[in-house]
Every structure is written in C-alpha cells, then in structure tokens.
Amino acid sequence: MNIILFGAPGSGKGTQAKRMEKDFNLKQISLGDILREQVKNKTELGQEVEGYMKQGALVPDDVVGRVIKEAIKVDGFILDGYPRNENQAHVLDQILQEMNKEVKAFVYLDSNEETIVDRLSKRRICKACGANYHTTNLPPKVEGICDNCQGELSQRADDNPETIKKRWQVFLDENRKLLDFYDKKGILVRIDGTKSIDEVYSEIKIQLK
C-alpha cells in the first residue's frame, strides 16, 4: 500500500506518519530528509540539489522528481512533504505510471487556524536532538529541558501567532488546486486533524481499511 500524507505544519503529520509506518509496515519517505541525505552523501543528485540550495533557489520539480523516483522503489511507502503543488502531482503521476505503482490514498489532515496557532505557538523544540514538545499537550518532565537528551528547548522565532496565521492562509491558498487534483482522481481522504492524536489515528485506520 502506498499513501501520500498531507497537512499544514502543526497538523500532526509527523506523529501520525510514525504510527502508520509501524502498523501498516510502510516506509516513511520525507522529501526534506531525503534531500538532506543526498546532499550529505554527496551523490550526483545531491551535488545538483546543493547547487540550487546554495543559490537560495527552489530545487526544480524535475530534479525533485528524480530524487522521489529513487526513494519510492521500496515496497509500501508514506510520502510526506511531496507533492507540494499541482505540477509536482503530475510529475509524481508520471513516475508512478513508469514504475507500475499506484497510490491508494491522499490523506489530508484538515485543520483550522485556531488549532494550528495553538499547536505551533506552544511548540518547543530541542536545540540538540530536534525532539518536539508542546507546553500543554506534551510538556517535558522539566520545563525547558529535553527528556531525551537534556538539551535546551527553544521556540522558533516565526512560531508566533501573527506569523502562524499568515502562513496558514498561504497554505490554504496554495493547496486548493492540489486537493482538487486528488479529489478528482477519487483518492482524497479528508481527516479532521483538529481532534486528538488517538482520534485522528483511529480515523485514518478506518479510512485505509
């Protein structure tokens, strides 16, 4: 089974992906992670990607497509962070066809401004290991200190309500077409992402059965 998992920052995508990975025996493929990995390993693709990053330019869709094609050779995946726009969705369709694979569902964790602002403005991130906390839903044992590595927790500078609201609007505007694309294909699965982690996950399980 192959799945695309989609949602705004703060929609709980990462947490849900980890659970799905384990229960459905899928491999999570995060575009951000594989790009960083390619760059780190100095592969041919990685060097090309690094060139764009150094210029501060977006990595072109066809280059990203090649990276994705390599990554989805696995048997059963959750694609996270890709596709981000309609053009990338077309590129992915082409790749899947060439590889004789198909995606069962485009799972969209639907949220709203209030939820996203709450989750992101109360988010704290470990400076050392990158672990995520939430000051009320998932607080560390000792305030300001990471449970895993005793690193210092910090807040991202752009995780303030005003900036989060702006980013949320941009997210909605940019993604309408992408959602339409998968809706027309008949594989859009819309999940209420404002509910608790457990509720969201049981809804995902029901929908994917």
Ligand SMILES: [Zn+2]
């Ligand atoms: Zn840590």
